[in-house]
Amino acid sequence: MAKKNKKQTTHSEVEPEPNANNGDSDDYSHNKKKFKKKKKNNKIPTVTIAVPASIIDNVPTLELATRLAGQIARAATIFRINEVVVFDTKGNPDEGYLVNNSSEDESGAAFLMRILQYLETPQYLRKALFPMHNSLRFVGLLPPVDAPHHLRKHEWGPYREGVTIKERDSNSGATLVDVGLVKPVIVDQTLEPGRRVTVAMGANRNLDSDVPRQVVSSSKPREEGAYWGYQVRYAHNMTSIFKDCTYKGGYDFIIGTSEHGQIIKSSNLEIPSFRHLLIAFGGLAGLEESIEEDDNLKGKNAHDVFNLYLNTCPHQGSRTIRTEEAIFISLQYFQEPISRSLQG
Numbered sequence: 001m002a003k004k005n006k007k008q009t010t011h012s013e014v015e016p017e018p019n020a021n022n023g024d025s026d027d028y029s030h031n032k033k034k035f036k037k038k039k040k041n042n043k044i045p046t047v048t049i050a051v052p053a054s055i056i057d058n059v060p061t062l063e064l065a066t067r068l069a070g071q072i073a074r075a076a077t078i079f080r081i082n083e084v085v086v087f088d089t090k091g092n093p094d095e096g097y098l099v100n101n102s103s104e105d106e107s108g109a110a111f112l113m114r115i116l117q118y119l120e121t122p123q124y125l126r127k128a129l130f131p132m133h134n135s136l137r138f139v140g141l142l143p144p145v146d147a148p149h150h151l152r153k154h155e156w157g158p159y160r161e162g163v164t165i166k167e168r169d170s171n172s173g174a175t176l177v178d179v180g181l182v183k184p185v186i187v188d189q190t191l192e193p194g195r196r197v198t199v200a201m202g203a204n205r206n207l208d209s210d211v212p213r214q215v216v217s218s219s220k221p222r223e224e225g226a227y228w229g230y231q232v233r234y235a236h237n238m239t240s241i242f243k244d245c246t247y248k249g250g251y252d253f254i255i256g257t258s259e260h261g262q263i264i265k266s267s268n269l270e271i272p273s274f275r276h277l278l279i280a281f282g283g284l285a286g287l288e289e290s291i292e293e294d295d296n297l298k299g300k301n302a303h304d305v306f307n308l309y310l311n312t313c314p315h316q317g318s319r320t321i322r323t324e325e326a327i328f329i330s331l332q333y334f335q336e337p338i339s340r341s342l343q344g
């Protein structure tokens, strides 16, 4: 395949600035009563993970590559990650390993992004938003991420993800949106078909009524305390992870992970108050090699690039912890420090 879509980000299309809430302990509930307003302002901190595309390049079959991508999606969702940056290094740029071995070959990065985006999308929207592709051949084997915005047909929630179908009648100023219920709902805007949108469902649960619902920014449910999935972005090297950050002001605290990192007990780790936290993971050769391969980082080491460089699993019994394992281990390790930082 295929050049990767540089700077591509995904998720709901109405997305001025991604926001999310990672620090609140109460879960989003589909029951409106329990759907408490957590924070009025929309300056809700975000957590990003950066994951190397090379982890896919090192997998021998499409099925195993799919399972690996599924694990990353599950980890991101379980730990309420708001953004996943898939990065290449000089060792595996565009022309790198091609997954599939067919006319639909694509690089490890494009493949990983596709599976991550697919799994983040509620099931009822996938057919409309994801054309058939060979890379999706084994995706049906994966356990769902079962995120709060993946509502079932019988469930009601204050917000639902939807896809625009068509204008209700010509010049009606209203559009039909499939939000995964038995009938489409009407929104009071003219929108082109095939767009992913977040719909505020309002109080009226009668789907036969013509009461229009509202399209809102996909950050809206997050501002009210819900976890609403992750965005996916591509970075062509280490520098691009930081430089091409889509959050206003960039990442304000950056953590690298490695067996060579500093050992600090999770309970003693102080993460300063942040708006946009980034946690980076390396591939087979680690983040230090990715830094060395980046011409923009010549002469720099991990301690220059990251605010903290941490070993999150000291005394490991295996000689190597694989990236997908390190993501689960590290995100669990960071849970409490992040929570303390957000409360502080």
Ligand SMILES: C[S@@+](CC[C@H](N)C(=O)[O-])C[C@H]1O[C@@H](n2cnc3c(N)ncnc32)[C@H](O)[C@@H]1O
Pocket: 257, 258, 259, 260, 261, 280, 281, 282, 283, 284, 285, 286, 287, 288, 310, 311, 312, 313, 314, 316, 320, 321, 322, 323, 326, 330
């Ligand atoms: C196969 S390991 C790379 C090992 C490599 N020798 C290195 O320098 O870290 C892949 C990735 O898993 C993560 N990782 C592995 N062991 C870790 C540990 N003990 N603590 C934190 N992260 C670890 C790091 O992100 C690392 O880049």
